[in-house]
Amino acid sequence: MRDTSIGTLTAGMPSRFERPGRVAFILYVVGIAFFVISIEGAEMSLSALITGLPNMGRMVTDMLPPSPDRLVAVGWALLETFEMALVGTAFGVLLSLPFGIFATRGLTPSPALYHLSRAVIAMSRTVPDLVWALFFVVAVGLGPFAGTLALVMDTLGFCGRFFAEAMEEAESGPREALTALGATRSGTIFSAVIPAAMPSFVNTSLFALEKATRSSVVLGLVGAGGIGIELKVSMDMFEYDEAATIIFAIFALVVVVERASAAFRRRII
Amino acid sequence: MSAQAAVLIAGVIPTPAVRTLPTPELAVSGLAKGFDRGAPVFSDVSFDLAPGQSVSLIGPNGAGKSTVLRCCVRLIEPDHGSIRLFETEVCSLGYAALRTLRAKVGFVFQRHNLVPRLSVLTNVIHGAQARQSGPGTWFHGLAPRRLREEALHCLDLVGLADLAGRRADHLSGGQSQRVAIARALMQRPRIVFADEPVASLDPSAGEEVMGLFVDLIRRHKLSLLFTSHNLRHAIDYSDRLLGLRQGRLQLDAPSACQDVESLRAFYA
Ligand SMILES: Nc1ncnc2c1ncn2[C@@H]1O[C@H](COP(=O)(O)OP(=O)(O)O)[C@@H](O)[C@H]1O
Numbered sequence: 380m381r382d383t384s385i386g387t388l389t390a391g392m393p394s395r396f397e398r399p400g401r402v403a404f405i406l407y408v409v410g411i412a413f414f415v416i417s418i419e420g421a422e423m424s425l426s427a428l429i430t431g432l433p434n435m436g437r438m439v440t441d442m443l444p445p446s447p448d449r450l451v452a453v454g455w456a457l458l459e460t461f462e463m464a465l466v467g468t469a470f471g472v473l474l475s476l477p478f479g480i481f482a483t484r485g486l487t488p489s490p491a492l493y494h495l496s497r498a499v500i501a502m503s504r505t506v507p508d509l510v511w512a513l514f515f516v517v518a519v520g521l522g523p524f525a526g527t528l529a530l531v532m533d534t535l536g537f538c539g540r541f542f543a544e545a546m547e548e549a550e551s552g553p554r555e556a557l558t559a560l561g562a563t564r565s566g567t568i569f570s571a572v573i574p575a576a577m578p579s580f581v582n583t584s585l586f587a588l589e590k591a592t593r594s595s596v597v598l599g600l601v602g603a604g605g606i607g608i609e610l611k612v613s614m615d616m617f618e619y620d621e622a623a624t625i626i627f628a629i630f631a632l633v634v635v636v637e638r639a640s641a642a643f644r645r646r647i648i
Numbered sequence: 649m650s651a652q653a654a655v656l657i658a659g660v661i662p663t664p665a666v667r668t669l670p671t672p673e674l675a676v677s678g679l680a681k682g683f684d685r686g687a688p689v690f691s692d693v694s695f696d697l698a699p700g701q702s703v704s705l706i707g708p709n710g711a712g713k714s715t716v717l718r719c720c721v722r723l724i725e726p727d728h729g730s731i732r733l734f735e736t737e738v739c740s741l742g743y744a745a746l747r748t749l750r751a752k753v754g755f756v757f758q759r760h761n762l763v764p765r766l767s768v769l770t771n772v773i774h775g776a777q778a779r780q781s782g783p784g785t786w787f788h789g790l791a792p793r794r795l796r797e798e799a800l801h802c803l804d805l806v807g808l809a810d811l812a813g814r815r816a817d818h819l820s821g822g823q824s825q826r827v828a829i830a831r832a833l834m835q836r837p838r839i840v841f842a843d844e845p846v847a848s849l850d851p852s853a854g855e856e857v858m859g860l861f862v863d864l865i866r867r868h869k870l871s872l873l874f875t876s877h878n879l880r881h882a883i884d885y886s887d888r889l890l891g892l893r894q895g896r897l898q899l900d901a902p903s904a905c906q907d908v909e910s911l912r913a914f915y916a
């Protein structure tokens with residue numbers, strides 16, 4: 380038995396808080412100072428918030444009750460929004476498969492293709508969907524097609540990355556077994572890797588659909604189709620009760636899609 | 649000695665002792681492999697495997713048994729040595745030729761390595777990728793009728809035809825390993841490698857599966873190279889026994905002359 384008293388033990392007890400080093404201390408001070416300046420930069424102002432309160436109150440009372448006048452038009456716009464989300468996600472997922480495979484270590488046919496597809500996926504992800512929408516509006520004109528293309532890019536950035544991760548994590552045993560019996564590269568991918576990663580693919584695709592549904596709502600603001608444009612027009616024309624209808628419709632769509640995808644996910648996995 | 653000379657002598661002196669030896673199915677010589685520039689796990693491993701012969705390979709954990717097997721079809725690239733499979737030098741083959749050669753080699757792993765979410769039938773049909781590529785071998789629903797029937801026949805050989813539609817991850821360990829054997833048979837192999845094929849099964853399932861496996865190998869007149877920690881299996885199911893220890897092949901003898909007790913000393 381070792382001879383240790385509590386006294387000698389507590390000598391080695393770590394102190395409750397680490398004292399920051401000099402560099403760390405300076406970085407903290409600079410960080411806090413920048414945050415204070417940023418409050419100024421963001422024009423945070425309590426008085427503006429207070430004077431704005433009556434405006435908000437008026438707007439809310441104008442919104443209630445929501446106006447059913449343009450319910451049919453809103454319904455169609457909502458349908459178009461969801462169609463954009465669905466088609467954009469579907470094509471995005473299809474495109475993500477080859478890009479995902481190329482971006483997976485061990486499956487990619489060449490290092491050049493690996494880096495290229497990683498770069499494409501990273502770019503699709505880092506450019507915001509509204510920027511993609513602006514770009515495609517210029518390229519293919521106003522309307523839902525531009526929005527759908529934006530959603531394809533958005534989905535590629537999201538799914539390409541997660542598909543590649545899922546395939547990298549797939550158990551290596553079945554793949555080795557197929558390699559050992561002389562299967563081609565595509566044979567092992569389609570019969571061992573993709574089946575193993577399938578639950579993850581489905582899961583990711585459903586998340587992508589939910590994400591696309593939320594994005595497709597705002598794409599209309601830049602004229603890329605969907606219900607966003609209806610909302611903008613109503614707001615610009617101070618038709619707040621109509622705007623309220625649209626907001627509720629959007630809310631309903633997003634909730635329905637999220638619920639449906641959650642239910643589907645439970646059944647698949 | 650040339651074949652002609654052999655015939656000549658055989659004609660003159662009619663003794664059964666003079667026969668031309670069959671060329672081995674597998675001839676390994678001077679094989680060495682190390683990992684990550686470390687010391688070689690083994691070196692100078694040489695052995696032959698005659699057609700229809702069954703050879704077992706024993707040795708302590710980490711001796712490199714699995715690595716030897718994997719090197720033989722270049723699942724792991726060997727560092728040195730020559731491996732001749734069916735009279736073809738494996739190490740100098742290009743990708744396509746290597747695939748063609750691998751197709752003739754059944755490989756049964758310690759873990760069954762089935763694709764979990766797919767059906768048993770699909771997993772067996774995968775064995776046909778040895779000779780055919782394309783979607784027809786990816787999934788049983790897309791497979792041509794003859795492949796489906798052949799796969800069902802292979803499943804019948806291992807006694808699992810009635811489980812063809814079940815998902816592979818809903819099988820017991822013994823059943824999974826039998827499906828893996830059926831998949832190897834679906835390749836129509838000439839030789840089969842098995843790396844501790846029943847080590848992950850309980851003793852009774854292990855006996856059953858090993859017996860069935862070796863029986864199928866014999867019935868199809870295939871050559872077999874297997875590793876095992878079960879010394880009874882290693883002796884009973886082989887014609888010859890190899891022992892790998894401390895990086896060298898230290899034992900190469902007919903199995904009939906071995907007994908479990910003296911082999912135990914090999915692990916000391
Ligand atoms: N892919 C690998 N990378 C690095 N080391 C490996 C690899 N495969 C096997 N080894 C090492 O080689 C040695 C032999 O392994 P293995 O062939 O599995 O032994 P055995 O099958 O006889 O138990 C072990 O020390 C193991 O750690």
Ligand SMILES: [Mg+2]
Nearest residue numbers: 713714715843
């Ligand atoms: Mg091993």
